[in-house]
Amino acid sequence: MEIEDNAAPPGRRERKKRETRAALTAAALRLALEKGPDNVTVEEISEAADVSVRTFFNYFSHKEHAILGRNPEHLARALERFRSAPAEQSPLTMMWLIIHDVLRELISEGELSRRGELIMGNPNLLYHLMLSSFDDERQLSAALAERIGDPLRAMLIVSTAGAACRVAMELHKQTPDRPIGEVLDRAFQLLAQGVDPAFAPDPDTQKGS
Amino acid sequence: MEIEDNAAPPGRRERKKRETRAALTAAALRLALEKGPDNVTVEEISEAADVSVRTFFNYFSHKEHAILGRNPEHLARALERFRSAPAEQSPLTMMWLIIHDVLRELISEGELSRRGELIMGNPNLLYHLMLSSFDDERQLSAALAERIGDPLRAMLIVSTAGAACRVAMELHKQTPDRPIGEVLDRAFQLLAQGVDPAFAPDPDTQKGS
DNA sequence: TAATAAGTTGCACGCACTGCAAGTTTGACC
DNA sequence: GGTCAAACTTGCAGTGCGTGCAACTTATTA
Numbered sequence: 001m002e003i004e005d006n007a008a009p010p011g012r013r014e015r016k017k018r019e020t021r022a023a024l025t026a027a028a029l030r031l032a033l034e035k036g037p038d039n040v041t042v043e044e045i046s047e048a049a050d051v052s053v054r055t056f057f058n059y060f061s062h063k064e065h066a067i068l069g070r071n072p073e074h075l076a077r078a079l080e081r082f083r084s085a086p087a088e089q090s091p092l093t094m095m096w097l098i099i100h101d102v103l104r105e106l107i108s109e110g111e112l113s114r115r116g117e118l119i120m121g122n123p124n125l126l127y128h129l130m131l132s133s134f135d136d137e138r139q140l141s142a143a144l145a146e147r148i149g150d151p152l153r154a155m156l157i158v159s160t161a162g163a164a165c166r167v168a169m170e171l172h173k174q175t176p177d178r179p180i181g182e183v184l185d186r187a188f189q190l191l192a193q194g195v196d197p198a199f200a201p202d203p204d205t206q207k208g209s
Numbered sequence: 210m211e212i213e214d215n216a217a218p219p220g221r222r223e224r225k226k227r228e229t230r231a232a233l234t235a236a237a238l239r240l241a242l243e244k245g246p247d248n249v250t251v252e253e254i255s256e257a258a259d260v261s262v263r264t265f266f267n268y269f270s271h272k273e274h275a276i277l278g279r280n281p282e283h284l285a286r287a288l289e290r291f292r293s294a295p296a297e298q299s300p301l302t303m304m305w306l307i308i309h310d311v312l313r314e315l316i317s318e319g320e321l322s323r324r325g326e327l328i329m330g331n332p333n334l335l336y337h338l339m340l341s342s343f344d345d346e347r348q349l350s351a352a353l354a355e356r357i358g359d360p361l362r363a364m365l366i367v368s369t370a371g372a373a374c375r376v377a378m379e380l381h382k383q384t385p386d387r388p389i390g391e392v393l394d395r396a397f398q399l400l401a402q403g404v405d406p407a408f409a410p411d412p413d414t415q416k417g418s
Numbered sequence: 419t420a421a422t423a424a425g426t427t428g429c430a431c432g433c434a435c436t437g438c439a440a441g442t443t444t445g446a447c448c
Numbered sequence: 449g450g451t452c453a454a455a456c457t458t459g460c461a462g463t464g465c466g467t468g469c470a471a472c473t474t475a476t477t478a
Binding site: 090091092093096097123127130131134151152153155156157159160162163164166167170171183185186187188189190191192193194195196197198199200201202 | 299300301302305306332335336339340343360361362364365366368369371372373375376379380392394395396397398399400401402403404405406407408409410411
């Protein structure tokens with residue numbers, strides 16, 4: 001099968017694959033918006049994209065992946081940034097840059113509001129998003145750990161940045177008038193400087209761990 | 210149906226329900242360890258617990274929930290702690306207490322290593338764990354927001370604490386000799402005081418958001 | 419134009435999960 | 449003890465997801 005996106009020579013085959021994939025994600029998104037994500041079947045999506053159900057599963061291992069329509073390029077760009085960034089660049093700042101990059105792109109595509117709300121409003125979609133995000137996070141953590149030589153801190157930075165994104169999306173959904181970038185920035189400030197400076201585990205009452 | 214755990218009068222009915230539930234989680238855990246979580250069917254679990262498949266689904270909405278075997282009491286205790294804690298108690302410290310509470314219990318039951326490794330080694334299980342954790346996190350966030358009057362910070366504290374737990378579990382799996390409580394404590398210290406004090410988004414190069 | 423690789427499709431299958439309409443058990447009240 | 453309703457279990461039928469396999473069709477290469 002080998003459904004990959006080699007950017008080498010875009011022959012007819014490559015083009016058709018991209019078209020099919022695009023048709024599937026478009027149909028999936030449209031139908032999910034129309035009828036609610038849980039009321040869409042793979043059969044309908046395939047029908048709308050004019051391919052067989054079996055072909056659908058050649059492109060996406062899960063129905064939700066088609067609706068999410070994630071762009072694999074984002075992770076590649078992020079890792080590249082990690083590799084090429086100056087050594088003194090602060091890790092959280094890199095995460096911030098990466099996220100704002102993606103955010104800008106989503107906003108400019110007008111996808112953020114449509115897909116974003118759809119995802120945040122449906123636990124199942126959100127969890128599939130996170131599921132695939134976790135693979136990304138793992139790779140990012142590994143890259144960052146290599147950089148700063150502190151696996152725990154690396155993992156913590158990446159995963160809390162992810163948490164900040166989710167919180168920002170959730171809050172943005174509750175108060176859509178406030179720009180999401182603003183919420184995100186404050187979240188990152190909190191992460192950077194500490195979410196709770198008063199943290200003081202009492203060693204007397206809570207010793208036995 | 211009403212399968213609940215009212216702590217009022219533990220009659221025969223209540224007892225049987227608890228037994229059935231326990232039998233199902235035990236069977237699920239045992240079989241998952243034996244054959245791998247993905248190779249266990251609901252039918253096998255039900256068989257081993259000597260109930261019908263349909264009954265299994267009266268107790269658990271997903272196969273994974275049986276394997277996870279989450280104790281609904283934990284959330285109740287956590288919320289209670291939020292309600293009864295002194296006003297000056299720092300929020301992250303409360304999260305810390307809650308988590309160490311659960312941790313102690315899991316360790317004393319000897320479940321941590323078995324279930325923990327199983328979960329961390331299987332994305333699907335991890336995903337379902339988070340699925341149910343998020344409901345908890347939402348309730349905790351709401352309770353905390355009420356307390357401190359800052360929804361963003363409340364959500365951030367709860368969700369980053371969750372992230373810290375996952376990171377600790379992951380690291381603990383990689384280096385089992387190091388006690389998980391220790392890893393967790395350092396993670397919380399980082400959260401409290403900031404994961405990256407050098408964070409400095411450059412407003413000149415990255416203005417347009 | 420022939421040979422090969424890459425994609426598509428239909429088919430059969432296993433499994434998760436649900437609603438419904440029985441049954442059976444339990445607890446409460448007389 | 450007997451009666452009754454609520455709680456719980458069960459089987460059955462059905463939907464939908466996702467996979468392996470064996471054709472079949474289309475693009476590529478020589």
